[in-house]
Amino acid sequence: MANYRPDDRSKPWDVVRYLRMSGDQQNKRSPDQQNDVIDERLQRSNLPWVTNQTYRDEAKTGRMLRNRPDFNRMLADVKSGIIPARYILVDTIERFGRNEDLDELRRRLFRKYGISVLCADQDFADPNTQNGEAAALLENFRARADSRVKRHNVIRGKRDKIRLGFWPGSKAPFGFSLHVVRTEPRGDRLVRHSHLIHHEVTAAIARSVFMKSVRNPSMGQGALAMWLNERADISDEFKPFHADTVGRWLCSPIYTGELVWAEYSTDIVDDMRILERNPDDEVMRVPNFCEPIIEKAIFDQVGQFREARRTNRSITEAGTRRQVGMTYNYMLTGLVRCGTCGASMVPNGSSAYVTAAGEERRYVSYICAKSYTGLCTNKAHVKEDWLRETVIEKLRERLFPVDSNEGEPPWMTEIVDLVKSELARTHSERDVSRPALAREMSQLEEQTVGWSVSLANSGLAARLRQKIESDYASALDRIAEIQSLLNRQDSEFRQVSEIVNPSEVTSRLNRLSDVLSKDCPTLCNLMLSMHIESIVVSDDGQIVMRTCKLGSCPESMHWCGENEAEREAITSPKDRHCTQPRRRVRIATEDLASGNEDSHLREIAEHVTNPDRFAGMPDDWFWTDRFLIPEKSCWSKDNASAVLKRYLELQSKTGKKPSCNALAKEFGKSRPTILQALDYAQCDHDESTTKHRRASTVKIKGNVEVERRIEEMHDAGVLEKDIASEIGTSRSSITAALKRLYDQRGLQKPDGRATRHQD
Numbered sequence: 001m002a003n004y005r006p007d008d009r010s011k012p013w014d015v016v017r018y019l020r021m022s023g024d025q026q027n028k029r030s031p032d033q034q035n036d037v038i039d040e041r042l043q044r045s046n047l048p049w050v051t052n053q054t055y056r057d058e059a060k061t062g063r064m065l066r067n068r069p070d071f072n073r074m075l076a077d078v079k080s081g082i083i084p085a086r087y088i089l090v091d092t093i094e095r096f097g098r099n100e101d102l103d104e105l106r107r108r109l110f111r112k113y114g115i116s117v118l119c120a121d122q123d124f125a126d127p128n129t130q131n132g133e134a135a136a137l138l139e140n141f142r143a144r145a146d147s148r149v150k151r152h153n154v155i156r157g158k159r160d161k162i163r164l165g166f167w168p169g170s171k172a173p174f175g176f177s178l179h180v181v182r183t184e185p186r187g188d189r190l191v192r193h194s195h196l197i198h199h200e201v202t203a204a205i206a207r208s209v210f211m212k213s214v215r216n217p218s219m220g221q222g223a224l225a226m227w228l229n230e231r232a233d234i235s236d237e238f239k240p241f242h243a244d245t246v247g248r249w250l251c252s253p254i255y256t257g258e259l260v261w262a263e264y265s266t267d268i269v270d271d272m273r274i275l276e277r278n279p280d281d282e283v284m285r286v287p288n289f290c291e292p293i294i295e296k297a298i299f300d301q302v303g304q305f306r307e308a309r310r311t312n313r314s315i316t317e318a319g320t321r322r323q324v325g326m327t328y329n330y331m332l333t334g335l336v337r338c339g340t341c342g343a344s345m346v347p348n349g350s351s352a353y354v355t356a357a358g359e360e361r362r363y364v365s366y367i368c369a370k371s372y373t374g375l376c377t378n379k380a381h382v383k384e385d386w387l388r389e390t391v392i393e394k395l396r397e398r399l400f401p402v403d404s405n406e407g408e409p410p411w412m413t414e415i416v417d418l419v420k421s422e423l424a425r426t427h428s429e430r431d432v433s434r435p436a437l438a439r440e441m442s443q444l445e446e447q448t449v450g451w452s453v454s455l456a457n458s459g460l461a462a463r464l465r466q467k468i469e470s471d472y473a474s475a476l477d478r479i480a481e482i483q484s485l486l487n488r489q490d491s492e493f494r495q496v497s498e499i500v501n502p503s504e505v506t507s508r509l510n511r512l513s514d515v516l517s518k519d520c521p522t523l524c525n526l527m528l529s530m531h532i533e534s535i536v537v538s539d540d541g542q543i544v545m546r547t548c549k550l551g552s553c554p555e556s557m558h559w560c561g562e563n564e565a566e567r568e569a570i571t572s573p574k575d576r577h578c579t580q581p582r583r584r585v586r587i588a589t590e591d592l593a594s595g596n597e598d599s600h601l602r603e604i605a606e607h608v609t610n611p612d613r614f615a616g617m618p619d620d621w622f623w624t625d626r627f628l629i630p631e632k633s634c635w636s637k638d639n640a641s642a643v644l645k646r647y648l649e650l651q652s653k654t655g656k657k658p659s660c661n662a663l664a665k666e667f668g669k670s671r672p673t674i675l676q677a678l679d680y681a682q683c684d685h686d687e688s689t690t691k692h693r694r695a696s697t698v699k700i701k702g703n704v705e706v707e708r709r710i711e712e713m714h715d716a717g718v719l720e721k722d723i724a725s726e727i728g729t730s731r732s733s734i735t736a737a738l739k740r741l742y743d744q745r746g747l748q749k750p751d752g753r754a755t756r757h758q759d
């Protein structure tokens with residue numbers, strides 16, 4: 001910093017204080033103690049700084065910024081200037097936070113807003129002077145080295161345990177339990193050494209999952225989880241099973257008896273917890289660590305199947321770059337929610353298929369993430385393309401009405417009024433009410449006039465004079481205090497009114513319109529999430545979309561939306577089966593923009609992934625749109641009468657029932673599509689002139705008697721086609737029945753082709 005001129009520290013600079021509870025055992029000062037230390041250091045150094053606000057976070061961990069609400073409030077306050085601050089004072093730099101991102105944040109605060117973070121334990125040395133910089137560097141270095149040493153000691157302890165054959169700590173994996181072998185007092189606590197042994201119930205469940213998976217290579221972790229959840233022989237205490245959990249088991253070598261430890265470590269990058277693979281030489285592998293639950297061969301086979309499935313889905317590897325955040329393929333990701341259980345509805349694609357006419361098609365629908373695993377009853381499917389188009393159309397209707405091609409949208413005045421009245425309301429509730437303050441002030445002013453008259457009287461008794469003088473002084477203090485309170489309210493009010501700035505809103509809307517016309521789902525998702533609170537899909541096909549009128553000015557939500565009491569009421573625990581929205585995974589913004597744009601987008605990304613971003617906002621700040629999932633229409637329905645017409649035509653020409661295969665060829669559709677079209681047509685006509693389907697055959701599935709008969713004939717060597725004609729059904733029904741039979745026997749069904757042409 002070549003041209004940097006340090007502040008004159010003897011001036012009454014505006015400061016704010018930040019206090020934070022910490023879980024650090026070595027440095028256990030409470031926020032109140034931290035505050036005292038700051039007071040004491042300010043006095044000792046004779047610094048006449050004025051504390052405008054004190055922020056405190058009671059949460060124990062400081063690693064994630066988003067878990068520190070007051071910290072974020074402080075940043076918003078000082079950046080916007082609502083609370084004037086030249087310095088942010090903390091006890092030690094740990095209170096502010098220490099990872100690399102926060103270093104960057106400190107630098108940005110200084111460069112952009114001229115605000116420095118000063119620490120009491122360094123006598124508030126200015127970090128921007130050379131001395132300060134060196135001190136800060138050293139301090140940072142010391143703390144990092146310190147935490148490395150600590151981490152190293154913990155790891156060494158665990159490694160020693162593993163070498164002795166003991167479980168290194170934490171919960172036992174599913175299927176196992178801990179058997180304490182010996183205990184050892186260490187300091188004031190008791191260290192337990194445990195072996196991993198089979199849990200009498202869950203070990204069998206874990207084994208069954210591997211067996212099911214190896215016999216059914218097409219079942220993914222979702223299907224396996226569903227299978228577990230539906231099993232009546234598994235006690236409810238272990239349910240529900242989630243797809244991710246099952247997936248984790250299937251690739252965890254502990255089930256073969258091998259312990260693989262420290263494969264991953266966690267780190268915080270960009271305020272997000274990430275998992276990183278450790279270098280191979282740090283990973284410990286201990287074969288025969290415990291009794292295996294599944295044979296190695298089966299485990300490997302399951303792994304191969306999983307790998308094959310993964311390659312099928314052609315997930316591209318992210319390369320060696322540390323990828324922060326994710327990109328979206330569908331722009332409504334995270335916004336569509338299940339009306340039954342509250343879980344997110346996820347895009348689910350059919351695999352690509354080719355129609356009889358030769359077009360390649362692929363349908364993507366949103367379905368409830370929990371209905372996959374049988375945990376939710378909502379079976380609604382919403383076509384992705386239809387929903388996207390409908391939502392954008394509604395949003396355009398709301399935000400850019402047709403009659404306003406230029407200038408302000410007509411709802412602008414409504415929004416400004418809404419914000420103003422909400423502000424007036426929260427202000428009158430939040431702070432000591434304004435009229436009372438004004439009244440107190442005018443009373444004080446009257447008193448001081450009276451006192452000054454008395455003081456002017458030279459004959460006033462000395463004791464009385466002293467009393468009046470001290471009252472006078474405290475009254476003046478109080479007047480100054482009230483004045484600054486009122487000023488603060490005024491400036492807050494002004495600031496927020498400025499935030500809802502019509503030209504700013506208009507330019508943001510133009511940007512939204514611009515983004516929506518481009519083909520970039522991630523960016524569209526960011527922008528849409530600023531406006532759309534949720535799109536809730538009910539089982540009956542009803543869709544309710546809530547759009548926030550203030551979406552274009554998210555800053556206003558900070559002051560208007562946050563009403564703690566209301567939020568409590570909203571987020572109070574609901575039904576146990578309801579899913580509370582979670583913060584979404586960080587969205588990758590690097591590739592979307594560069595330079596300054598990037599940090600702006602990152603702020604938006606931070607905002608829109610917060611599930612509480614609209615919490616506490618009154619209902620009249622939202623537009624509510626309702627629409628229905630369109631009834632499924634399809635080729636066979638739309639062309640039913642045409643197919644029937646042709647069918648009857650051919651019938652009268654040839655005098656016999658036309659072949660459906662020929663019809664299918666003629667229309668360029670598949671045979672089932674033609675049959676379905678004829679079904680629809682027949683419904684409309686309600687005549688049984690067209691017997692295009694084969695007479696209904698015997699019901700086999702669940703019909704014990706028939707299944708028995710099939711089994712007998714099969715075991716006696718009767719061919720499938722002969723069994724079919726004997727029973728009076730199709731050969732494929734017999735194949736299906738035999739497949740079920742072999743599944744019950746736990747065997748693979750022999751290929752029918754091997755025996756079909758024997759006779």
Ligand SMILES: [Zn+2]
Nearest residue numbers: 338341368376
């Ligand atoms: Zn659901």
